Amino acid sequence: MVVDSLDKKRKIIDLYYNLLEKHGEPALTPQWSFWCKRPKNSEEKERIVIESILTQRANWKNVELAVSKLQKSNLMSLQNILSTPNKKIEFLIKPSGFYIQKAKRLKNLAKFFVKGLGGIEKAETLKTAELKIKLLEIDGVGDETADDILLYAFERPVFVIDEYTRRFALKHNLTNKLTYHHMQQIFENALEKDYKIYQDYHALIVIEMKGQK
DNA sequence: CACCAGGAATGTA
DNA sequence: TACATTCATGGT
Numbered sequence: 399m400v401v402d403s404l405d406k407k408r409k410i411i412d413l414y415y416n417l418l419e420k421h422g423e424p425a426l427t428p429q430w431s432f433w434c435k436r437p438k439n440s441e442e443k444e445r446i447v448i449e450s451i452l453t454q455r456a457n458w459k460n461v462e463l464a465v466s467k468l469q470k471s472n473l474m475s476l477q478n479i480l481s482t483p484n485k486k487i488e489f490l491i492k493p494s495g496f497y498i499q500k501a502k503r504l505k506n507l508a509k510f511f512v513k514g515l516g517g518i519e520k521a522e523t524l525k526t527a528e529l530k531i532k533l534l535e536i537d538g539v540g541d542e543t544a545d546d547i548l549l550y551a552f553e554r555p556v557f558v559i560d561e562y563t564r565r566f567a568l569k570h571n572l573t574n575k576l577t578y579h580h581m582q583q584i585f586e587n588a589l590e591k592d593y594k595i596y597q598d599y600h601a602l603i604v605i606e607m608k609g610q611k
Numbered sequence: 612c613a614c615c616a617g618g619a620a621t622g623t624a
Numbered sequence: 625t626a627c628a629t630t631c632a633t634g635g636t
Contacts, residue, residue, distance in 0.1 A: 430619095448614090450617095457616040460634060495616085495633035540619045560617055577625090604617060 402587055406572065409589035414595070415571060417602035424601035429458060433550045434597050443518050444476050446551035447511065450543050451503045476508040476518065503538030505537075510536050512536040526554040541578045549600070554591040557585040558600045562607040563597040 424430035433446065447501045448468070452461045467490040468474050473482060485521070487501040494500060511518045521529055526548060533544040541559070548554040567573050573584055589595055 453616090455616065455631090456618090456619040456633085457635070460616080463634090493634070494616090496631055497633075499619085499631055538619065542618065546617085558617090562617065600617090608617085 403585060408567050409570065410572065410585060411551060414589070414599050414602070417606055421605050423600055424598050424605065427429040427605065429605070430601040433599055436553060436594070438551065440518055440530065441475070443512065443551040445474055447476065447507055447518070447547055448474060448504060451500055451507065452491060453541065454500070456494045460493040460495065463489040467491070476511050479504050480508040480512055499538070504514070506536050506538050510584035521552060525555065530556070549593060549596055553593045553597055555591045556584050560604070562604045565607050566603045
């Protein structure tokens with residue numbers, strides 16, 4: 399159990415409003431207009447799932463390049479990914495890097511949602527904790543990717559922790575323990591349990607920290 | 612040419 | 625638990 403001072407919680411809330419005032423609603427920015435869009439239909443949920451893999455250790459510009467190539471081949475669909483040879487997927491997603499690994503990971507996720515669940519909408523019937531456990535069982539899905547999917551595709555209130563969030567937390571002295579679960583608790587304890595706030599806050603942190611190099 | 616970009620899995624101590 | 629290494633590309 400993470401115990402924070404009221405002071406620190408207040409600081410996390412204040413930082414959120416500062417970022418919101420500084421950068422505006424993430425849904426209105428080009429980079430985050432899609433991930434922060436809500437609600438999402440099945441096709442849009444599948445796109446988030448696919449992008450959550452492509453974005454691993456990749457610059458967003460190259461992810462978009464890979465996405466547009468997948469779109470041209472009608473492969474922004476988990477069903478179609480499942481019936482396409484890895485070689486073709488590898489070729490199309492090359493710009494995002496790590497393409498051999500990522501093609502396998504896309505297949506793993508597609509297998510889970512299409513064959514395991516019987517369609518991405520079936521995920522809506524699962525509780526957040528159950529869905530996260532199942533996602534983590536998939537080879538190629540760790541805490542961050544699982545939470546990206548939970549928060550942005552399925553609008554579940556889980557706070558996503560990434561490298562930018564760690565830098566942000568260090569910079570503002572929010573914590574010095576940077577493990578995933580600990581940091582997630584710090585943010586979730588400080589904020590109202592609201593997926594919209596979590597979506598926007600994470601996006602704002604990325605926008606803010608990207609601008610500082 | 613060196614290093615990074617919205618990680619995860621595996622191995623080691 | 626906490627690090628180190630591997631994967632492997634395009635941009636700066």
